Amino acid sequence: MNRLAVELPGLSLKNPIMPASGCFGFGREYAQFYDLSKLGAIMIKATTKEPRFGNPTPRVAETPSGMLNAIGLQNPGLEKVMKEELPWLAQFDVPIIANVAGSTMEEYVEVAKHISKAPNVHALELNISCPNVKKGGIAFGTVPEIAAELTKLVKEVSEVPVYVKLSPNVTNIVEMAKAIEAAGADGLTMINTLLGMRIDVKTAKPILANRTGGLSGPAIKPIAIRMIYEVSQAISIPIIGMGGIQSAEDVIEFFYAGASAVAIGTANFIDPFVCPNIIDKLPALLDELGIDHISECMGRSWKKGERSVYCGA
């Protein structure tokens, strides 16, 4: 028995560990360190219709136990991702989750329609929560009606299941999750970065050229856990959790909160081997906890009788 195998809409994962979008490029750099086939899945960098340069530098700033970024969805554009990046990734035995971004609803739909046809793309992640772009991104992720409408439009054209990435920069994340579930999303991924800012003490100028950026890393883990805990008990579709995961213990904590799989972001920058290391350490941790299969961890911390546990297949 593979104790780490997880079934999610569109995704038969050999383990529930995947690098998070925007933190792994298109995999080429990390392929120099280990065989990407070891991963449960890969969430590739956000793809927009046209190539996008992103924001001016500096684009990153350190914070206590975290980092701020304002990359601005830089990517080579749909055509190049379809022609070069996805075929290159096909050499690995790993499903791809394509992160879809845009400035208009039409652009999201266009990207989703095409990229969902790629043979190794098994699911889409709808990026309605990037805090670093002026048009699109978070604008679609903070108003439930707009997020729901976009989800519906993308679902209509996508050939694979659609996961929607929730922004934590909202007043009521449960309301947002419910609206997106009602619109037909197959799953949620959460959380994206929290909007933050740092100012240089010597110059009084914001450190990031974009002034504000998205906060990630261990600093945001408690917020992610709380939001996944609340949302997972209010909806019936699965959640891929993320936000500051650095260890096998963190993965179990996300499952307890209600995640069915997890993605690892910032930690890749600090330790390029973090994903395979966590995959290797999980079985021993399950032994220690007296748990046979990782899916049994899902929702263990919920209030009793809230709802039946989603354990995948």
Next chain:
Amino acid sequence: MMKQEQMTVVRHKPIAKNIYELTLSGHLVEEMNAPGQFVHVKVTSQAAPLLRRPLSLCRIDQNARECTLIYRKEGIGTTLLSEKRPGETIDVLGPLGNGFPLDAVEKGQRALLVGGGIGVPPLYELAKQLVKKGVIVTSVLGFQTKEVVFYEREFAEFGETYIATVDGSHGTKGFVTDVIHERAISFDVLYACGPKPMLKALEQMFPDKEVYLSLEERMGCGIGACFACVCRVPGSETAYKKVCSDGPVFKAGEVVL
């Protein structure tokens, strides 16, 4: 090939005000070959400070399997690093990036090396390798003030070496460009590392010469995955180069400074 290793501190000492010289030993040195490459150092296994620090390679000693880094103690990360004692280990990822092209200059030709502040260290290994090749090396090193001047004697071993300080407390008062102008230094190839305004000034000063510039930028991953350290390519709205993996050394004009 880049690797990750717990390297051991061999020697560690301050060599100027807040400037430290750190010598590490480990197998990773076997992978280091190009002057101008850098390593990504994690100063603590704790979550704070979280990110690695990019530090350039100053000396590579394959025989002793040692490498030397010179850094400025400035924030939390470098302060923690400055407290490491011989025998302790440090998590190092590297070597990263592409170094200075040695084949840009022939035996008997002249190379001008220009460093500014904490951009000086990578030029040391470059000077060493160029001299070994038979290239005539002239170095111009710029600092803020006398207190932070380092490696003047070490560079002098490889050829003529001039110092500029902004406040005039040592060497020529002013910038490296003042020294080059004043001394009318001639050269075949120029290699430089330092603050962006200095690199810009050199690029403008020698539009017809072969000039290589090493850039610095805030980095996330250091290996090309996070897109934090990109710079623009002239004449394009979308083309880019990554400082960490395409650089940090670029030919003048290759990227927009």
